[in-house]
Amino acid sequence: MSVADLFKPLTLLHGPAMPNRFMLAPLTNQQSDHDGSPSQFDQDWIMQVSQGGYGLVQSGAAYVEPGGIAYGRQLGIHSDRHLAGLARMATALRDGGALSAVQLHHAGHRAAPELGGIPAPASGLTLPGIRALTTAEIERIRDSFIAAARRAELAGFDGVALHGAFGWVLSEFMSPMLNDRADKYGGAVENRARLTTEVIEGIRRVCGPDFQVGWRLSIERYGLRLEELRDITADILDRELIDYLDLALWDSRQIVKEGGLQGQTMLSVFTELPRKGVRVGAAGKIMSAQRAAQLLDEGCDFVLIGRAGILQRDFPLRVKADPCYDSPQVPVSAQHLRDGGLSERFINHMRRWPNFVVPGLGDRSLRA
Numbered sequence: 001m002s003v004a005d006l007f008k009p010l011t012l013l014h015g016p017a018m019p020n021r022f023m024l025a026p027l028t029n030q031q032s033d034h035d036g037s038p039s040q041f042d043q044d045w046i047m048q049v050s051q052g053g054y055g056l057v058q059s060g061a062a063y064v065e066p067g068g069i070a071y072g073r074q075l076g077i078h079s080d081r082h083l084a085g086l087a088r089m090a091t092a093l094r095d096g097g098a099l100s101a102v103q104l105h106h107a108g109h110r111a112a113p114e115l116g117g118i119p120a121p122a123s124g125l126t127l128p129g130i131r132a133l134t135t136a137e138i139e140r141i142r143d144s145f146i147a148a149a150r151r152a153e154l155a156g157f158d159g160v161a162l163h164g165a166f167g168w169v170l171s172e173f174m175s176p177m178l179n180d181r182a183d184k185y186g187g188a189v190e191n192r193a194r195l196t197t198e199v200i201e202g203i204r205r206v207c208g209p210d211f212q213v214g215w216r217l218s219i220e221r222y223g224l225r226l227e228e229l230r231d232i233t234a235d236i237l238d239r240e241l242i243d244y245l246d247l248a249l250w251d252s253r254q255i256v257k258e259g260g261l262q263g264q265t266m267l268s269v270f271t272e273l274p275r276k277g278v279r280v281g282a283a284g285k286i287m288s289a290q291r292a293a294q295l296l297d298e299g300c301d302f303v304l305i306g307r308a309g310i311l312q313r314d315f316p317l318r319v320k321a322d323p324c325y326d327s328p329q330v331p332v333s334a335q336h337l338r339d340g341g342l343s344e345r346f347i348n349h350m351r352r353w354p355n356f357v358v359p360g361l362g363d364r365s366l367r368a
C-alpha cells in the first residue's frame with residue numbers, strides 16, 4: 001500500500017470513523033497540576049496536536065484512582081474536578097477534526113508511594129511486606145476504571161483506551177509471574193484476563209452506544225507469555241469487545257526470539273488473528289512516511305505515532321505533504337523542541353528518555 005492509503009478513513013465498531021490512519025500514541029508528559037487536573041500546559045500540547053492532522057489522539061495515561069498514580073504531575077481522571085479541564089481538551093480535539101480518547105491507567109504494584117500512590121499487587125510475593133489485593137479491592141479498581149470512562153464521556157471524549165501494557169495493573173494481572181491468585185482473577189488465563197474484560201464490559205454498560213473502547217497491550221517483560229496474550233486477544237477480537245487494539249511495541253519490526261513463534265515478527269502474531277470488525281494498530285519507531293505505509297502492508301489498520309509526534313507535532317500533515325517525509329534525527333536540541341512549542345515541563349520530561357534531547361546544547365531552559 002502507499003502513503004496515500006494512510007489518509008483513507010477507518011470505520012470503528014462504535015461511533016464516528018477515524019478520518020485517517022494516524023493515531024497519536026499515549027504520551028505522558030508530566031505537566032498536569034499536582035492533583036491531576038489538566039493544566040494550561042496540557043491544553044497547549046493538545047491544541048498543538050489537534051492541529052496536526054491525526055485521525056485519533058490519545059491522551060497520556062490518566063490515573064483512575066488517587067492510589068494508582070505512577071508519575072509526578074500525571075494527568076488524572078479520578079474526580080469530577082478534572083472534568084472542566086478534560087472537557088477543554090476534548091473540545092480542542094473535536095474542533096481540530098480528530099477523534100479523541102483518554103488513556104485509562106492504574107499503576108497496580110508500580111504505584112508511587114512518594115506521590116500518594118498505594119502499591120496494589122495481584123500477588124503477596126511481588127513486593128516485600130505488601131499483601132495482595134483482596135477480591136473486593138480488585139472490584140473497586142475495576143469500578144474506578146468504569147467510572148473514569150463515564151467521566152471521559154461526560155467530558156466529551158469519543159472514547160477511552162485501556163492501558164493494558166508495561167506491567168501496570170491490567171498487564172500485571174495477565175502475568176503468571178505477577179499473579180498467583182486463587183480467586184476468580186487468578187489461575188487460568190481467562191481468569192487473569194478477567195479484570196480487563198470486566199472493565200470493558202462495564203464501560204459498555206455505562207457509556208453510550210457510540211462510545212469507543214481501545215485496548216493497549218504490550219508483550220515483553222513482566223513475565224508475560226506471548227502465546228497466552230495471543231489467545232486472550234483472539235478471544236477479545238472474536239467477541240468484538242473493543243473498537244481497536246493498540247500493540248505497544250518498542251520496535252514495530254521486533255522479532256520473537258524464543259518459543260514456538262520464534263522468527264516471526266511480534267506484530268504478525270496478532271495481525272494474523274481473525275479480527276472481525278476490530279481495528280489493529282501498532283506503535284514502535286514509526287519515524288517516517290514510508291515506515292507508516294509499510295505497516296499497512298504488514299497487516300495494521302492504523303499506526304500509532306509516539307516520539308515522531310513529539311519531534312514534530314504535525315507528523316500526519318508532514319507525511320501528507322511529502323510521501324518521503326522522515327523525522328528529524330535524534331537527539332535534538334532542547335531549542336528545537338522549544339521552537340516547536342513544547343513546554344519546559346515537557347522538555348524536562350523528555351530529558352529522561354535516552355538519546356532524545358542533546359544535554360546542554362542550545363539549552364537555555366529553566367526548570368519549570
Ligand SMILES: Cc1cc2nc3c(=O)[nH]c(=O)nc-3n(C[C@H](O)[C@H](O)[C@H](O)COP(=O)(O)O)c2cc1C
Pocket residue numbers: 025026027028029059060061103163165216248249250283284285286304305306307308350353
Ligand atoms: C514521552 C513518552 C511518554 C509515554 N507515555 C506513555 C503513556 O502514557 N502510556 C503508554 O501506554 N505509553 C506511553 N509511552 C509509549 C508510547 O506510547 C509508544 O508506545 C512508544 O514510545 C513507542 O512508540 P515510538 O517509537 O513512536 O515512540 C510513552 C512514550 C514516550 C516517549
